[in-house]
Each structure stands twice: as C-alpha cells, then as structure tokens.
Amino acid sequence: MIDAARLDAxxxxxxxxxxxxxxxxxxxxxxxxxxxxxxxFAMSQPAISKHLKVLEKAGLVSRGRDAQRRPVxxxxxxxxEATGWLIExxxxxxxQFGRLDDLLDxxxxxxxxxxxx
Amino acid sequence: MIDAARLDAxxxxxxxxxxxxxxxxxxxxxxxxxxxxxxxFAMSQPAISKHLKVLEKAGLVSRGRDAQRRPVxxxxxxxxEATGWLIExxxxxxxQFGRLDDLLDxxxxxxxxxxxx
DNA sequence: CATATAAATAACTTTATGGTTCTGTAACTG
DNA sequence: CAGTTACAGAACCATAAAGTTATTTATATG
Numbered sequence: 001m002i003d004a005a006r007l008d009a010x011x012x013x014x015x016x017x018x019x020x021x022x023x024x025x026x027x028x029x030x031x032x033x034x035x036x037x038x039x040x041f042a043m044s045q046p047a048i049s050k051h052l053k054v055l056e057k058a059g060l061v062s063r064g065r066d067a068q069r070r071p072v073x074x075x076x077x078x079x080x081e082a083t084g085w086l087i088e089x090x091x092x093x094x095x096q097f098g099r100l101d102d103l104l105d106x107x108x109x110x111x112x113x114x115x116x117x
Numbered sequence: 118m119i120d121a122a123r124l125d126a127x128x129x130x131x132x133x134x135x136x137x138x139x140x141x142x143x144x145x146x147x148x149x150x151x152x153x154x155x156x157x158f159a160m161s162q163p164a165i166s167k168h169l170k171v172l173e174k175a176g177l178v179s180r181g182r183d184a185q186r187r188p189v190x191x192x193x194x195x196x197x198e199a200t201g202w203l204i205e206x207x208x209x210x211x212x213q214f215g216r217l218d219d220l221l222d223x224x225x226x227x228x229x230x231x232x233x234x
Numbered sequence: 235c236a237t238a239t240a241a242a243t244a245a246c247t248t249t250a251t252g253g254t255t256c257t258g259t260a261a262c263t264g
Numbered sequence: 265c266a267g268t269t270a271c272a273g274a275a276c277c278a279t280a281a282a283g284t285t286a287t288t289t290a291t292a293t294g
C-alpha cells in the first residue's frame with residue numbers, strides 16, 4: 001500500500017481552494033515569496049504562512065532562502081502519488097471518455113514497469 | 118474552472134483512510150450495506166454512517182433501498198474530476214516515468230475533445 | 235402485536251482547522 | 265545603529281471533524 005498517512009496529508013492539503021490556488025501559481029510562475037503569494041488573496045500574511053505549512057507537511061512545497069525572503073518551491077511528487085491512487089479507479093468513470101480507458105491502461109502498465117506502486 | 122466547492126468536498130472526502138477504504142471495498146465488491154461496511158473497521162456503526170455522509174456530500178456514493186437496508190453504491194464521477202485537476206500537474210512529475218508524459222499529453226487532448234474541462 | 239434488525243439522528247467530547255491580531259526575529263538599507 | 269522588510273510564532277476565537285453512547289425510526293418477522 002502507498003503510505004496512507006502521506007495520502008491523507010496530500011488530499012487534505014488539496015481540499016482547500018486557497019492552497020490549490022497557491023500550487024497553481026507556483027506551477028505557472030515558479031518560485032514565489034510569501035508576500036507575493038499572499039498579495040492576491042483577501043487574507044493576512046500569517047494565514048498564508050499557515051497554508052504553506054500544511055503544503056510543506058504534505059511535501060508539496062519546499063522553502064528556499066534569499067536574504068529575508070523564503071521563496072516557496074513546488075514539489076510535485078505527492079501529486080504523482082495522489083494521481084496514482086485515483087488512476088486505480090479509472091474503470092469506474094473512464095467509459096465516458098471513449099478511448100481514454102485504453103490510454104490509462106497503458107499508463108498504468110508503464111507505471112508498473114517504472115517501479116511505481 | 119471546475120467547480121471549486123466540489124473539488125473541496127472530493128479531496129476532503131479522500132483525505133481519510135477509512136473513507137478511502139470504503140471506496141476501495143465498493144470498487145472491489147460492488148454495493149454493500151452499512152453493517153457489512155462497518156464490520157472490518159474498529160469503529161461504531163454511527164461513525165461509519167458519518168463517513169458515508171461525507172462521501173455522499175461529495176457525490177462519491179449514493180444510497181439504495183432494500184427493506185431496512187440502505188446499500189451503498191460507488192459514484193465515481195467526482196474521482197474523474199479530481200483526476201482531471203491533478204493531471205494538469207503531470208509536467209511537474211511525469212519526467213521520472215519516461216514516456217508517461219507523452220501519454221498524458223495525449224490523454225489531455227482526448228479529454229478536451231470529449232468536452233471535459 | 236411484540237420483537238429484532240438496519241440504519242439514522244441526537245447529544246456530547248476532543249481535537250483540528252482556518253482565520254485573526256500582536257509580537258518577535260533575521261536580514262537588508264540609509 | 266536605526267529603521268524597514270519579510271516572515272514566523274503565539275495567543276486567541278469560531279467552527280468543523282471525528283469519534284463516542286443512547287435514542288429513534290423504519291421495516292421484517294415470529
């Protein structure tokens with residue numbers, strides 16, 4: 001079994017729109033400082049720092065150092081694990097996407113061949 | 118954007134090992150009554166009913182009727198939406214899986230062609 | 235009709251979440 | 265060295281989560 005606690009932390013981290021938006025910005029713009037991250041949100045800086053701590057605990061971000069700044073960096077590995085968990089259920093919804101099911105079958109075969117659980 | 122509140126509910130529902138185990142059993146065994154579902158867990162029946170309510174609110178299960186039983190049925194559509202959200206991040210982790218990245222590119226093309234967001 | 239079974243609901247407890255403001259600290263800057 | 269910037273941490277609050285036991289409701293069945 002893929003470590004359950006890790007999946008708990010990952011899915012929990014993803015269950016908040018602010019945190020998903022943070023990940024989206026990191027993916028789109030690369031590393032961002034806390035201040036820059038907080039700017040578009042109607043939320044205090046400590047609130048953002050708390051969200052970052054949740055993301056960090058899930059292994060979804062890491063922190064750098066640039067003088068007094070702590071740039072936030074996307075770490076996508078847990079997203080791969082979460083995707084891997086969800087992919088197992090593809091047979092239950094893939095029908096509506098036509099050939100998607102076959103593709104995902106191939107995908108899973110490749111995952112297995114790459115040593116992924 | 119795919120409805121944010123729906124993703125909140127789906128990821129939150131998935132962030133608990135008991136609920137993931139319930140989904141796994143439903144996928145493996147088909148519809149199951151609450152009593153049968155509760156049996157393997159070290160947990161009271163009302164606790165399971167609460168988990169089912171969380172899953173139901175996320176649209177991940179529906180309930181049938183068989184005399185005094187309320188069989189639980191897997192509804193996988195929200196899993197597809199969650200997978201769709203995660204797939205967007207494949208570029209950030211797919212490299213390690215070799216040709217997986219190309220496959221997922223094709224997958225996304227098909228999703229778009231099928232009218233999915 | 236009385237009882238058993240299946241599940242939901244209520245009431246309660248504990249702990250976690252998500253937000254706030256205020257304060258502290260580390261590093262740059264004039 | 266004084267002030268500013270960028271952040272973390274503490275203390276607090278309200279609400280939600282996850283569990284419990286006890287009670288209710290609905291349906292079957294002897």
